[in-house]
Amino acid sequence: xxxxxxxxxxxxxxxxxxxxxxxxxxxxxxxxxxxxxxxxxxxxxxxxxxxxxxxxxxxxxxxxxxxxxxxxxxxxxxxxxxxxxxxxxxxxxxxxxxxxxxxxxxxxxxxxxxxxxxxxxxxxxxxxxxxxxxxxxxxxxxxxxxxxxxxxxxxxxxxxxxxxxxxxxxxxxxxxxxxxxxxxxxxxxxxxxxxxxxxxxxxxxxxxxxxxxxxxxxxxxxxxxxx
Amino acid sequence: xxxxxxxxxxxxxxxxxxxxxxxxxxxxxxxxxxxxxxxxxxxxxxxxxxxxxxxxxxxxxxxxxxxxxxxxxxxxxxxxxxxxxxxxxxxxxxxxxxxxxxxxxxxxxxxxxxxxxxxxxxxxxxxxxxxxxxxxxxxxxxxxxxxxxxxxxxxxxxxxxxxxxxxxxxxxxxxxxxxxxxxxxxxxxxxxxxxxxxxxxxxxxxxxxxxxxxxxxxxxxxxxxxx
Numbered sequence: 001x002x003x004x005x006x007x008x009x010x011x012x013x014x015x016x017x018x019x020x021x022x023x024x025x026x027x028x029x030x031x032x033x034x035x036x037x038x039x040x041x042x043x044x045x046x047x048x049x050x051x052x053x054x055x056x057x058x059x060x061x062x063x064x065x066x067x068x069x070x071x072x073x074x075x076x077x078x079x080x081x082x083x084x085x086x087x088x089x090x091x092x093x094x095x096x097x098x099x100x101x102x103x104x105x106x107x108x109x110x111x112x113x114x115x116x117x118x119x120x121x122x123x124x125x126x127x128x129x130x131x132x133x134x135x136x137x138x139x140x141x142x143x144x145x146x147x148x149x150x151x152x153x154x155x156x157x158x159x160x161x162x163x164x165x166x167x168x169x170x171x172x173x174x175x176x177x178x179x180x181x182x183x184x185x186x187x188x189x190x191x192x193x194x195x196x197x198x199x200x201x202x203x204x205x206x207x208x209x210x211x212x213x214x215x216x217x218x219x220x221x222x223x224x225x226x227x
Numbered sequence: 228x229x230x231x232x233x234x235x236x237x238x239x240x241x242x243x244x245x246x247x248x249x250x251x252x253x254x255x256x257x258x259x260x261x262x263x264x265x266x267x268x269x270x271x272x273x274x275x276x277x278x279x280x281x282x283x284x285x286x287x288x289x290x291x292x293x294x295x296x297x298x299x300x301x302x303x304x305x306x307x308x309x310x311x312x313x314x315x316x317x318x319x320x321x322x323x324x325x326x327x328x329x330x331x332x333x334x335x336x337x338x339x340x341x342x343x344x345x346x347x348x349x350x351x352x353x354x355x356x357x358x359x360x361x362x363x364x365x366x367x368x369x370x371x372x373x374x375x376x377x378x379x380x381x382x383x384x385x386x387x388x389x390x391x392x393x394x395x396x397x398x399x400x401x402x403x404x405x406x407x408x409x410x411x412x413x414x415x416x417x418x419x420x421x422x423x424x425x426x427x428x429x430x431x432x433x434x435x436x437x438x439x440x441x442x443x444x445x446x447x448x449x450x451x452x453x454x
Contacts (some may be wrong), residue, residue, distance in 0.1 A: 032271040033387065035271040036271070040269070042266075044259040
């Protein structure tokens with residue numbers, strides 16, 4: 001029997017739903033009973049990860065630990081957190097529960113097949129060097145956008161969270177990707193779940209989406225023998 | 228501050244995700260913090276509602292009550308259950324918790340503006356007369372599919388749960404709707420969340436989707452003053 005999956009969500013809410021949707025579609029199933037049992041706590045009021053990392057705002061760690069503990073108490077046997085930037089607080093969360101919390105960044109870095117990769121993520125994730133640290137032990141170099149490109153990515157993430165139509169935003173994301181290519185990237189890592197909602201197949205470079213990597217890892221872990 | 232919403236899910240998992248997705252899209256929000264706090268328990272192993280109602284199989288009521296209690300314990304302040312047929316067990320669930328459980332069928336019946344309406348729902352919902360009883364006090368007659376039409380709807384629901392491509396299925400659903408129109412229906416009630424996934428704007432009759440009615444009711448209730 002598969003493990004019950006807990007989802008630490010709300011960062012943002014649409015990205016959490018996209019994770020659940022991809023998880024359902026990726027599960028081999030012909031009837032309800034073939035799917036995973038999933039518990040979700042989608043709390044959109046978790047303190048801003050960006051504010052905490054970039055400007056010393058209130059840490060989201062206490063609330064993230066509370067949510068993780070709540071999901072464990074409710075019966076979750078493995079946790080997934082579909083927010084790349086929140087992984088800056090993963091160690092604190094791991095200390096708060098006895099169940100495994102999947103590491104979206106490590107799962108993604110393990111699937112990178114090209115070097116170097118261009119990173120599309122929040123400024124906070126770039127500054128905290130989350131992907132650089134996940135990729136370095138594997139000998140993969142990470143190319144981040146130039147300052148004006150990163151500003152544009154930050155704007156795009158906010159626009160996705162605000163529910164703006166994705167069409168025009170996609171075009172703008174494409175231009176950041178093109179600059180990453182000119183700067184040497186041979187593939188892209190989609191390292192922000194709002195960019196996962198935005199990115200499409202029209203990209204000039206092959207892309208590895210961290211949200212898909214987390215879906216795969218969740219399925220693998222939930223269906224593994226160890227309970 | 229809005230109430231925390233608990234979602235009794237997994238019936239089926241894709242319909243639960245569709246509910247969450249519509250709820251996010253229907254919420255007026257420009258940033259994460261404007262969204263609702265949502266707790267979900269999506270348990271696809273809840274005993275079959277259809278088996279219990281049609282063939283005396285094990286009742287899902289005990290498990291539904293457990294899930295409702297678990298969500299209340301986890302902090303939910305109002306519950307929504309995006310599965311029409313499961314509402315046959317609503318009274319038992321209401322006795323199990325102190326918080327309000329929204330009635331998807333009543334919310335839908337309250338929004339029906341045309342008489343009579345054609346019903347697209349599970350055979351179990353038809354036999355248990357769930358919509359007939361929700362509509363009767365409002366003077367609205369419910370027209371159900373002919374036996375062969377209902378068999379077709381049952382097949383379509385199973386096909387959606389099996390993840391079959393929706394294109395061809397939509398055409399088949401259209402034919403059931405056309406027969407309902409010939410039988411006198413002047414509008415449709417989409418009274419099964421798998422049909423909500425399937426139904427599109429190409430229908431010959433105006434349609435009221437119970438899933439949308441539940442989304443509206445959830446937003447209204449979560450943002451109401453009473454806590």
